[in-house]
Amino acid sequence: MQKKSCNNDKSIRCTNRGILISLKNRREKLVQLVSVLYINGVIKKKPNQRDSVPQGAMTMRSRKTMILAVVVLFLFAASTAFAKITVISVKGKAAFKTGRTWQPLRRGMTLNQGTKVSTGVHSWVKLRMFRSTVTVKPLTMMKIYENSSRKNRIRTRIGLRRGSVRAHVTRGRRVKTVFKISTPVATSSVRGTIEEASHGPSGSSFAAPQGSFDVVSRNGQRGVVFGRLGFNQSGSRRGPMFNHPLVLVNDPNLTGSELRGLFFTGFDNPFGTGGILEILNGTIDGAQILVDIQWPEPGK
């Protein structure tokens, strides 16, 4: 590299001329060194995939990619079938909404996922979703979030904003049925039964006239509703879930505070494995069950 003359040149370059020249020289020297080494084969160029792959292989790979994409798309499209919801009957005044406006709902119509249904005073709507039926009671507003089926699974999700619905879920033998009703404060998962769910400003209420179902509140409370049990979740998300059984059978060693705590944590399913009925069945042989009913004093 030729040294540049810096006579009468007071630029930064010249004031640091020595440093600049030395750095530039080093860089040039380094470049020269690398070139020499490369030419002599000491340093080998990193193989470029584009350069190394012949033209035929690229076409093959792109074909494979395309075939794979098509297969994936096909599987995705065929994997989930979204079934329409049929309006079996309408009594009174009812409407549905898919966009921005409400339209009158009539018998025989088919609704899609994402449809809202609203009923007026003294009005009912009955909907069929696969093999299940949902009765929308008066002054109710609900939304159908999902009604889909896969190979061996049917999934239905309903959102209840206000009012009351009654769901009659029929389970298939070889098909897993997932039927959920959600309110702003809790979600119930029906196991194949009749469920009644309602929601209002004071909270949500679930009851199981037949069969059983799970309930999960927004604050994590879980429970199983069956028989004459009902669950009420207060309107506040922080509120506990209350169980209202007619009779409770508990361990006599439980303290009062533990019993009260059971109201919030739920009870074991008495019909399930390890439930109290199994324990009783295994131990009863002339056993006696003592029921102590404490009635509140008048005036309290």
Place this chain on the structure above:
Amino acid sequence: MIQKSITAFALVLLIISGAGAQNMGSLTFIENLGNREQATLGDAVTFYMLTLNKPARGFKADLSALKRLGILDAGALLDSGKKDVLRKGVIAGMIARHLKLRDSIWYLVTGFDRYAYRACVAAKILPPKGSEWDKVSGEELIEMMRRVGERSGGVQ
């Protein structure tokens, strides 16, 4: 002839659309009410007319109709306007008279909304928390009327 057919068809369409509009009118009223934080006396009167399957003809006319039906006392709400705030005591009184709740005899004797409110709480139409002076929101009014409908025999 063609003109007559077109006119007749247009008239039929108008009638159908009018009927549809009436059908949507009550649902629109309910939906709008549900979006409001505060219900008014006019909302309660209109809603009660819908619950009784009577046509709503304006606040004054509906008020007179409810008085004739015995749901409102003859001397009640004389100076009230349709935009007045609705309180639980007022709607509880209407409900207690309509459903003839057993505990409402005190209300019939004394006319105090407090007893009508307690009767509605006992009948699980109103929530236990609160008092007759509490304001009523749109959603609360809808929920109350829903329970009134269930109790008054509106079961499918």
